[in-house]
Amino acid sequence: MTIDVTGTSDVEDRSETLPESRILRYSAFTHDPAGGNPAGVVLDASGLDGAAMRAIAAEVGYSETAFVTGGDAASRRFRVRYFSPLAEVAFCGHATVALAVALAERLGPGEIVLDTPAGEIPVSTTADDAGAVRATLTSVPARSRPARAAELDATLRALGWTAADLDPALPPHVAFGGNDHLVLAAASRARLADLDYDFDALAEVMRRHDWTTVDLVWRESPERFHARNPFPVGGVVEDPATGAAAAAFGGYLRELGLVTRPATIAIRQGEDMGRPSDLLIDVSPDDPRTRVTGQAVPIPR
CATH class of the missing domain: 3.10.310.10 (Diaminopimelate Epimerase; Chain A, domain 1)
Structure with a gap:
């Protein structure tokens, strides 16, 4: 055709x-x-x-x-x-x-x-x-569930993180918005910025659980988050902007009850790797689908 x-x-x-x-x-x-x-x-x-x-x-x-x-x-x-x-x-x-x-x-x-x-x-x-x-x-309907202890422990080892590096107010979840993503919330912006993980070990964990990325986030405010997305299963150390993870993150916020009325959430990604990206997600407590907005521009040859 x-x-x-x-x-x-x-x-x-x-x-x-x-x-x-x-x-x-x-x-x-x-x-x-x-x-x-x-x-x-x-x-x-x-x-x-x-x-x-x-x-x-x-x-x-x-x-x-x-x-x-x-x-x-x-x-x-x-x-x-x-x-x-x-x-x-x-x-x-x-x-x-x-x-x-x-x-x-x-x-x-x-x-x-x-x-x-x-x-x-x-x-x-x-x-x-x-x-x-x-x-x-x-997106397709997004959903989210708490991460299991074995999933979390193996991922933290591969990342070189500990439980103390996580924000206790934002619990680890496996979120779906077309693909599965493990969502881990860092306790500080500095922790998010310092990303040096075991590529092969994290890829093995992600393949075992069929995760597309690990969605590492830090909450600057209720309406603004920073994110990083390791993507070793795709042969890429890190994704500078991940719309599928943003869609899944909308389901995560809704599941945790952090969105009580229709809201627009800004996600800043790629900053720590020199490719700043801005994603907007619209999330409603009454709608399982996440709307993800952004621009795109041609890359000169």
Whole structure:
């Protein structure tokens, strides 16, 4: 099926590689290509199998690349798969934002729907007077449960943290917003900033429990958090902006009763690795879905 947003036919894609010009690069959750989280975007991957998409994601080298595998511009509905350099993931927030902005730049702002392995993801896109595009994705229903002692102990050992490094007011949970993420709240900003973990040990723990990232957070205020997301299972030391973890974090806040009315929460991520990123999440006590908002900008070649 041809996805008519590239101006070329799907015949070109029926190989295991793509011309460089067909791989778009965006940085998500930023207005500056030097910040945010880079994502690859392939607008027509209808002729690629999973192995080819994984190989392209590895060549691109970003934490994730989004591949449009079907759909059409007329309905503004598309099928999407996401690959890290090492494996397929069910859902990726920052690559979703990057893809939505790329589509809005070609089709015009408005509503689109993405059919992902995690479920249906509606995305609303808008453009300001300068043409900058902002995307708001609505996650699948988010949920959260307390972390088990064995899960927590193994993760703390791999991180080189102790129980004293955690904020007792924000208990460890495994949260879901399309993927599972272990949420650990640091007791101080300094603890969050000092991240030097055992890559292989943490990857082994995460593979055992099928976690996509470990979502390390610090609460600056009830409406503002700082975050870091180790991602060794994807072959990446750290994610500069993690929309899927932000969606899951919305479920975490709701489960803990920390959101008693509709609220917008700001998450600052990537600062400690030199790629500052800004994510906004809208959370309501009456709605299990989290809305995640951010900009994305093309990365100059």
